[in-house]
Structures are given as structure tokens and as C-alpha cells.
């Protein structure tokens with residue numbers, strides 16, 4: 559059967575509509591509040607409050623996460639991730655991408671590192687299917703990018719990876735760990751380290767501020783790095799997006815997005 563789409567799609571289009579709906583809802587509510595102020599004051603106050611909440615939520619999401627709708631910024635994030643990999647990894651061997659979505663990172667690794675063999679795993683949760691994130695979508699992207707022979711996808715959870723100990727030279731994950739609800743997110747890192755070969759490298763790109771960090775049951779980043787080192791990792795480090803040269807706008811910094819990385823002893 560012929561492919562309908564001729565271009566790969568990795569995007570987050572739905573985020574644009576979510577932000578637009580919040581802003582439009584806010585404007586409509588405020589307009590309603592003004593319109594009915596002369597009839598029922600109670601309803602007017604309610605509409606006004608709702609309007610302000612919707613409008614400020616829309617503005618907040620736009621300023622902190624609106625970059626996901628900007629193809630240039632998405633490209634910048636992808637390039638920065640891949641450049642970093644070039645500095646820490648030899649570029650050959652088996653690679654695992656956890657929470658691969660539409661294969662954005664997995665496929666790019668296969669494209670830029672011709673001696674790599676990449677597997678992308680995901681549970682493709684219902685919520686993310688709304689964003690068009692499906693296994694079929696990832697496979698279609700790999701075919702369109704010409705790497706389907708070296709980049710494959712399978713339905714598996716980050717919490718229970720069906721791989722042997724020490725199977726991978728590189729394990730990556732991009733914006734997926736914070737999605738996984740577990741009492742202690744350190745179990746995800748344990749699984750990463752288990753499947754990593756000696757001298758293998760992991761790079762996790764994710765938000766690490768506030769509650770995102772607390773999900774690893776630590777008080778601060780040095781404590782997390784210490785825990786990671788104790789699990790058999792050397793050179794554990796965290797580099798924030800800003801420090802890594804990714805500028806997504808001021809409010810985007812509140813998420814503490816960056817790279818947690820290390821090398822298996």
C-alpha cells in the first residue's frame with residue numbers, strides 16, 4: 559500500500575489548539591462579564607474570574623511551552639541533543655530510545671550515525687495518541703526518512719524493559735520520564751542502567767525542576783547525581799538547556815529542562 563503522507567510528522571500540533579482554546583475562552587468570558595455587568599453582577603463576576611484564569615493560563619502555557627509549536631525551536635532542541643551525543647558517545651552499536659513517541663530522536667540518531675541500530679520503545683498512551691503519537695506513526699516516519707532497516711519500534715514500558723542486562727551502548731529518552739507515574743522515578747534510571755553495557759552512555763532530556771526532581775525522591779540535583787553514581791555510573795552530570803545553548807524564552811526555564819547523563823562503569 560502507498561504512503562499517504564509524504565513528509566514525516568513529529569509534532570505537537572494539539573498544543574497550539576490547547577493554548578488557543580484557553581486564550582479564546584478567556585477573551586469570550588471577559589467579554590461576557592462586561593456584557594452582563596449591567597444585569598446580574600454575580601454572573602458577571604463569575605465570568606470575569608473565569609476569563610482571567612483562562613487567559614492567564616493560556617498566556618502561561620504559550621510563554622513556557624509554546625516553543626513546541628515552533629518548528630525552528632524544535633529543530634534547535636533536536637540538533638542540540640544530537641550534538642551532545644556526538645561528544646559523549648562513539649556513534650556505533652545498539653541504541654535504545656525510551657518513550658520514543660513518533661521516533662523524533664530515535665530516527666535522527668539512525669540518520670546521523672550510520673553504524674547504529676536503534677530501538678524505540680513506548681506504551682503509546684491514550685493521551686499521547688491524541689497528539690498522533692502511535693507506533694504506526696513512528697514506523698511511517700522511519701520509512702519516510704529511509705532508516706526503517708536500522709530503526710525499529712516496539713510496544714514496551716520503561717518500567718519493565720524486555721532487554722538483557724548490558725545490551726545497549728547508548729540509552730536516550732526525550733521528554734518522556736516526567737510522563738511516567740511511579741512512586742519513585744529512580745526505578746526508571748535503574749532500568750536504564752541495567753540495560754546499559756559497560757562503558758555505555760545514557761542521556762535523559764527532561765524537566766528536572768521542583769516536583770519533577772522530587773519525583774526521584776531527592777531534595778536537589780547534587781543528591782540525584784550522587785544516587786546515580788552509587789548505581790554504577792561515573793561522570794553523572796546535569797546540564798540545563800540554557801547552559802547547553804538552547805534558549806526557549808525566559809518562562810520556559812521554569813521547567814528546569816536539561817540533560818541528565820552518565821557513563822556505565
Ligand SMILES: C[S@@+](CC[C@H](N)C(=O)[O-])C[C@H]1O[C@@H](n2cnc3c(N)ncnc32)[C@H](O)[C@@H]1O
Nearest residue numbers: 657658659680681682683686715716732733734
Ligand atoms: C512528550 S512524549 C515524548 C515523545 C518523544 N520522545 C519526543 O521527544 O517527541 C512522551 C511519551 O512518553 C510515552 N510514555 C508514557 N508512559 C510510558 C511508559 N511507561 N513507557 C514508555 N513510554 C511511555 C508516551 O506514550 C509518549 O509517547
